Amino acid sequence: MLDGCTTWPADLAARYVRDGLWRGQDLGGLPRRWAERSGGKTALVHGETRLSYRELADRIDRTAAGFADRGIAPGDRVVVQLPNTPDFVIVVFALFRVGAKPVFSLASHRANEIRHLLSLSGAVAYVVPGVHRGFDHDALAALMLAEVPTLRQVFTTGDAGFTTLSEVDAEPQAPRSNDPSDVAFFLLSGGTTALPKLIPRTHDDYAYQTRAVAEVCGVTADDVYLAALPVEFNFTWGCPGVIGTFGVGGTVVLAADPGAEDSFRLVERERVTFTSLVPTVAHLWLEEREWSTADLSSLRFVQIGGARLQPGLAARIEPELGARLQQVFGMAEGLLSMTRADDDLDAVVHTQGHPISPADEIRIVDENDREVPAGVAGELLTRGPYTLRGYYRADEHNKRAFTADGFYRSGDLASLTAEGRLVIEGRLKDVVIRGGDKVSAGEVEGHLLAHPEVARAAVVPVPDEFLGERIYAFLVHRDDKPALPELKRALHERGLAEFKLPDRVEYVEAFPLTPLGKVDKKVLAAAAADPGLARDWAPVEPKEG
Incomplete structure (x- = not known):
């Protein structure tokens, strides 16, 4: 395990392996396996670009070799700041392939956040989108090169004198195997009052998460997923999102942004079957739907999560969008809880369902860490096979964020129904x-x-x-x-x-x-x-x- 990360206790890790949850999968090897299974089927769509599973795997293999030729080595951290384009998918899997650790960054991050991510992770490289939405990321990268001692290289889709991604191309090398228990990449914590913390996700835990959630959602090779939210979100990347859809042989459509008009056009053109939204975007979709004539009949279900979904808005989704609502509570730190296709309307509108894994452990506790009865709100604590055991290089914070027996203190105010469904009331501090x-x-x-x-x-x-x-x-x-x-x-x-x-x-x-x-x-x-x-x-x- 990478220094600065917290491992699962040996007994729990052994149990997750014994129960078939952790299967020793290396995320870097998945694209080639998918290509062997699905070959010429369309894997990824972005605008007029369409990549088959075979083409995607070939691009990833060549990019991985290109990174290796330019000195990116196993264990290196690389901050990736790219929008919803095939480059994001190719770069991230190529870094997995060489054993490097991508650090996901929002495309909207600027100097303060990027400096923090580069410094905290000890990143040796930074991948940027040139000039994107009027902001010069190349200029920001030049500033970071001058300020962050560990940073040695910048890769860009632009042309500011750095290595362009099109140049990161070489004859594929013999595949390298990663330790499945090691960190694969870093997600970011989602707080609004401080700089983000780094969340280490391992090959084993994330491979399990994406498989489990795809099974809960009933996603198959016939499904088409619209990645409307930023692809660097855990919700979009793996709930089941991009990886979960690839895992079953479906098709992923990348949207530039979640705006209703453009998204409706993509749903109609690509016959999208499911997508994931936050409540604010869902509200805008409903407003657009009042007058839009777009054909959304292909949509089977819409996932909504990322913030509390009010029952009034929840009740409008199926009647107005014509697709089943799936409420999702999740966190980049791990735990995912979702309503199911066979849940009754009351459960779908008013709860966030059950956790996706039988190995997920949940406690709802009072301010003295005593468990409270069903129907009583308290803080949500959790641990499980895909929930972190500690933030990266954050020993002091981890002492406060975890119980002595490894339960993560989510900071969410929640309760459980008599049937064991999770109800998120808000944030503990949102009082x-x-x-x-x-x-x-x-x-x-x-x-x-x-x-x-x-x-x-x-x-x-x-x-x-x-x-x-x-x-x-x-x-x-x-x-x-x-x-x-x-x-x-x-x-x-x-x-x-x-x-x-x-x-x-x-x-x-x-x-x-x-x-x-x-x-x-x-x-x-x-x-x-x-x-x-x-x-x-x-x-x-x-x-x-």
Whole structure:
């Protein structure tokens, strides 16, 4: 195992092997196996580019040889910052092939984040998309070369004097085998208040995750997956996403961004059967669907995850998009929980289903780490065959983030139904402490969204000298803007306690979003505390950069 990473205890690792979960698979060897199985079938579509499984494997093998010729060696970390193009898939698998460790970066990351990722990982190389969406990544790479001592090489799709990806090409070499228990690549933690932490994912754990989730979803060789969200997201890359679809012989369609108009066009043209979205994008898809004439009849199901999906929005998916909703709760750190095709409507709308693996372990605990009964909310703790045992080079943080017996403290506020289904209530810290009473922002948001004139709701705390914090609700309206007294009356009629009612309401045109497409409550809280701050948040969608 790479230095700085935490291994699974020997007894658990042996159990996962014995139970057939970890099968000794090397991610770098998968494309050639897929090519032997599926040959000339279309694997990857991007614009007018169509690559068969055989063509994709050949490109990966040649790129791997090109990286090796340019000094990329087993164990090297390489930050990969590419948009949704075939280059991302080819580069990542080529790095797997030579035993290097890709570090996934959002295309929207800039100097502060990239400097952090390069330094923390000790990366020797950085892969960039030249000029993308008006930003000069080559110039950023030049700056990083001057600032980060370990960084030796830059590979680009541009032409700024660095090695271009088209030059990373050589006659394939004898395949190298990776230790399946070793780190394959790094995902990023998704917090909004600090620089991301690195999440090590091993060959064994990620191969198992993608197989297990593809089985839960019933994905087959006949399926066509639309990668609408950034491909570097765990959700898009492996839930089942790109790898899971390749694993069963299906076809992956890469979208430039998740915008409804372009995505609908791709669904119609490529006969897409499933996709994965965050709630903010799902909302925009529903708005587009009101007038769009696109043929979406090929869609079998739509996965929605990445943030809490309000029941009102969940209930609209199947009637309006004509595809079954699959609620997904997941984290780059590991645990995935999903509704199933045979779940009843109530379970699909109001829960996040069951974990994908029988080996997933879940605890819901109170502030003293005591397990709480079904129906009672507490912090979600988890461990399992694809959930990390520690962040990379983060010993002090790991002491707080894991229990003594290796359960990961997710920071999510959750409960279990009597049937064992997971219900995500929000983030543990997403609360307003009003006069000593803890109020769940997610609970108040859910009640606000039940009002017919409220399209979207986000609740944040605002400092108050008397109560400590008051409840501040940002709302996006439909036709009318109900005043605060009317909203309070409606919430009271729904049975919401007096101390949970909003103290202040502000209507806005849109919410600020993080690069992951989640509502940026840090920005909203700052705005609530300072009425003078601009509220010019455009109705945006998570994009590649």
